[in-house]
Amino acid sequence: MPELPEVETLKRQLEKTLKGKIIVKVEVLQKKSFFGNPQKIIGLKIKKVERRAKYLIINLNKNLNLLIHLKLTGQLIYQPLSSKSLRIVGGHPSLDWIAKLPNKHTRAIINFHDKSRLFFNDMRLFGWMRIISKQALSLQIGKLGVEPLSKNFSEEYLKKIFSKSSRPIKLILMDQEKISGIGNIYSNEALFAAGINPQKRAKDLKNKEIKKLRYWILKVLKLGIKHGGASEDTYRHLNGSLGNYQKHFLVYQKQGQRCQKCHKAIIKKIQIGGRGTFFCPNCQK
């Protein structure tokens, strides 16, 4: 499930790979997955690629952008050659590559002037691509809360938003209008590392706990980026290979296993806001 580190990984790969390319053809295979008239971006050049929360923004000329949200199962796979059978990753064939492209989950294909192609795959149809003007874009992303990796993500800011809410702390971490980019995996991991019970009311956190939580949110997100994101579900890098952060989970989906911190208690699984929540009853108070 792409969260901030997964989208950031893709953003960096897209920026390196797509910059300067000119769109020559757009194939929309699933109408639900693509908003706007594809014809509008034919002939346009990719200026840069940005990320805001879990959104990818491919900046084109003529004041237009291709806004992308992968939601739960979206993938962006880049095929450098026009050949259908031979695909090369860094000079070597890769076993991890998506077996066949396009496939039954391919929703759109963007063709570039040099015959390379960008495939948008999405098993479930939650994700989308959208052609959007600069003005409409600022409206769409205007409501998002602070970026955890920005200067605005301060202890003071967290104190302010936490003090106003009696909801469980985990829900506040995942509330995109307060903090943007954190989803279920990283909220679970950050709360475990900080030793805070996910059910604890946000307003009950002590200053010391807020400080610790901020530190671990940053640490966990940066670690996620360092490992190229977590390929927990269908997430893939731009070249089809897997991220590695899932190998480093300490609580996410570890229910029934012994806590890796205290080596005593068993990791518990509960539901908060309808989402799977994992924690150590001994370490997280």
Add this chain to the structure above:
DNA sequence: TGATATGTTATCTT
């Protein structure tokens, strides 16, 4: 067969 997984938004409730 039906429960489960999740990011966002719409809608209902307090």
Add this chain to the structure above:
DNA sequence: CAAGATAACATATC
């Protein structure tokens, strides 16, 4: 009216 809670979306997997 705002904040919070919950359902809806879609589908492969167990």
